[in-house]
Amino acid sequence: MKFDVQAIDKKWQDYWQEHKTYRTTNDTARPKYYVLDMFPYPSGSGLHVGHPLGYIGSDIVARHKRQAGYNVLHPMGFDAFGLPAEQYAIDTGVHPSESTARNTARYREQMERLGLSFDWDRSVNTSDPDYFKWTQWIIGRVYDHWYDCREDRARPIQELIDHLSAHGTAGLEAAESEALELSAEAFNALDAKGRSDLLMNYRLAFRSVSYVNWCEALGTVLANDEVKDGRSERGNHPVEQRPMLQWSLRITAYAERLLAGLAEVDYSEGLKAQQVNWIGKSIGALVHFDIEGHDEQLDIFTTRPDTIYGATFMVIAPEHELVDKLTTPAQRSEIDEYLTYVGRRSELDRVSENRVTGAFTGAYATHPLTGNRVPIYIAEYVLKDYGTGAIMAVPSDDDRDKRFAEKFGIEIIDVVDKTDYPGATLKDKVGRIINSDFMNGMEVPEAIEAATERIEAMGRGKRQVNYRIRDLVFSRQRYWGEPWPIIYDENDVPHLVPLDELPVTLPEMEDFRAVSGASPLERAKDWVATPRGRRETDTMPATAGSNWYYLRYMDPHNGDAFVGEEAVNYWRDVDLYVGGAEHAVSHILYSRLIHKFLFDIGKVPTREPYKKLLNQGMIGGPISYIHLGILLTDDGQRHPVWVSSDVAEGTPLTVEGIGSGYLVVDESTGTRLTPLRFVTETSVNNESSFRLYLTAVEEAQRLDHQDAAYFRTILQQASAFAWQTDREGRQYLELSVEQGKMSKRKYNAVNPDDICNRYGADCFRMYEMFLGPIDQAKPWSVSGIDGVYRFLRRYWNLFVGEGDRLSVTEEAPTRAEMKVLHTLIRKVTEDIDKLSFNTCVSAFMVATNELTKMNCRKRGILEPTVRLIAPFAPHLAEELFAALGNMDSVHHATWPEWREEYLVEDSITYPIAFNGKTRLTLDLPAEASREEIEAAVRADAQVQGHLTGKAVRKVIVVPKRMVNFVVG
RNA sequence: GCCCGGAUGGCGGAAUUGGUAGACGCGCUGGACUUAAAAUCCAGUUCUCAGUACUGAGAGUACGGGUUCGAUUCCCGUUCCGGGUACCA
Known part of the structure; x- marks a missing residue:
């Protein structure tokens, strides 16, 4: 049997496929x-x-x-x-x-x-x-349900219809797009279309007009998580806010349960925090403000009702529905001008420049507690989508409100005295309330409570919980997705396609590109038209299937x-x-x-x-660059040459075939991306270095894959190389390197196939695990993979001796050998459980080193190690397991169990410390008591040497651990 | 800004109820084998200082404090790096 990793990989991969080794049955x-x-x-x-x-x-x-x-x-x-x-x-x-x-x-x-x-x-x-x-x-099931907030669960839409036709909205507590009040009579009087529209207010999958992220370049709307910094995550195109008719999922109905559920799952703290942030729960109050000369009220959401006496103006979002109504004739032109300005601004502008802008509507609200007139402004910094799209501005305790007030010359009333809390920020919700009538002297938390109670008692508002999370836009105007299983009848009422007619498959289309907001499916006329009406042409986002x-x-x-x-x-x-x-x-x-x-x-x-x-964790890839310079020869000629990254401008150079001169740098010089496959990673004087060798350049001329083709065009930019020579006499150039994501575009993606073909899959697997903790980001580097290969070779050599023959014996293992085995069993079993795979690999190395030293070739020791290593190196394990005479796959073999009796130590090496500094070690019997240990240690000649002339103030003895003398 | 991670030799990393810091591997240095190289094997390898081989002393886990007989580990503060998120009222 030969250590031929390629042949072994192939043999067992074929075997597993043929024998369906990994087939899973629902064997309960x-x-x-x-x-x-x-x-x-x-x-x-x-x-x-x-x-x-x-x-x-x-x-x-x-x-x-x-x-x-x-x-x-x-x-x-x-x-x-x-x-x-x-x-x-x-x-x-x-x-x-x-x-x-x-x-x-x-x-x-x-x-x-x-x-x-x-x-x-x-x-x-x-x-x-x-x-x-x-x-x-x-999705049809989701469409067919609504959310009952009282029972805190989804219920069939028919039960909602029954409720509405019997009681109207009375006694209904449902997750809804907007709060509606409707009598049973009014509901029953609705026609089919009216009823369908009304139910959309409650369905968990619903169609509505809302502000969505529209991406012109992709020709579709995007979900919030598909947008980063005002651009599409896919393709990095600009995204703008647009009102559109879209299907959505009412994820907001589940916000609280999604939050609460995090308590029962084992995710990292960071991940839980991200989910919590995304859901963005905040507890506060909804407050109604009267508006002078208008019947409507202005509703605002605040988490700081305690600061209500500091509210000196109101701000509503530019898209707020009351803007038009509130604007006075005198302010009309100013408001229109501002709305035009806002309309021009992309999402990206808003995010990148954080300017204070706004305009006065001319209208005033009435402060519910003081009766003061409070001017109403519109401003970009208030978002249509959060809370009610309107705020009471408290410039004394909010940064944005403060900047706004300063710019527009609005009064600032201090309402929270934070002198007792030095360093506290506005978000800390601490301090003593001042200038606030009945709340004066209260601490913030107490005041929040008092203010909320007062507002509720006055009928001016109520306690409210708000979530940042938005309903999930679930339509895409694209081809490659699941069609919504919906057909609209002649009254434009949507109907679900019944189960026996599913799936609704995509029509065959030659040109499936999305054009300006219309789904490509609209062009498939035959597909859209059905005997019962027209099909929905929006498809679902990728998350629908995943x-x-x-x-x-x-x-x-x-x-x-x-x-x-x-x-x-x-x-x-x-x-x-x-x-x-x-x-x-x-x-x-x-x-x-x-x-x-x-x-x-x-x-x-x-x-x-x-x-x-x-x-x-992510594995990053080195991105390497070759440096281009100009060789200015003595005759005044300029020759572009490739140089090492450490050659500075002005360095004298002699290049074969060109002559000598010195290096200059101008706008044509600089660095060029070098495909990683041509780069050699070495270590010089303990510094890692990345080099391009002459042989790699020759290789690039021969190979016909993409990286080589790219590199050839790059190399044409100069006529010569200012080679350096290494110790072996090979010619190379030093490259500069940075770390980045692996990607095709950066030519730094390393294909696992290449590594497997060179070292075998087992070596690759163990090497990736050996790189470090699995959840940590790390850069890819091949240095070290040889070490893992050598280890596998040494492990193999425990079984296979001279002439590639199995050399395993039936001798009974010694106690020392059993200790090595059981230590390994315990370490690997425990560490797999902890998902600490890198330390498992180390444990295998340690055991192999020790067994090699003991020259152990005993089946009783080696066979269990094969079963232990099988998850890590499945091919080699299978090969060795078969060679040991087993008929079935090692992957169906049982996992070894460790026995404590082999792990106990006869003696323990105690570190002996003086004032906490370890000076020597002593071997003592494992079962020695505290007193015996102290006596034995004190009796030691070396210890006495350390103690002469000093007073022992205290002796700390921790059995099985250490001894510490406190001397003075 | 806010939230979450992280910082240990030349490098990847190990060490948890607080108890010998640097396991294992890479790299490097020296040696064996070889005509030579590769492969393999053996020894050394945190830093500084001192000495005769065996060695000894001091410092050391980003930085500054603290708790403790004892701190990589616990507490307070600071710096830097990575990730997420951001006019969220």
């Missing part, structure tokens, strides 16, 4: 364990070495749990619908179904090359009609339900969910929402989908 006799990787979108560039970090970690857990006797569900599938897939298709001119199929196949190949133990028979793909049939069905996929894996081929009842009651939820932190907010939050909805309608037995979440 065994305890279940569900370990899931986040759904990848199969991009055209394939996997790079950053992706597998999480896959390997979860695979180790899956394999370990399998060996530990669990029925393990460890599936993989693809998030194939959505903007990226469609944008990629448009860029490459290939139909998304084709490119998706190709990319999916590539991903699967790469994953199989890594030896990941997925049950591919359970794979799903969101763009598969058998899958999105159920996506459409789920927010419930973990349930489909439980029962992927079920044609009668999205998941069978028995299957979901067995698998229940995901025990360990592994993926990148970039999906922390949106994906996790939205699938928690759908899960809670499915719980409400009795389709899932658990309240949360993911019990424990592990966010793997």
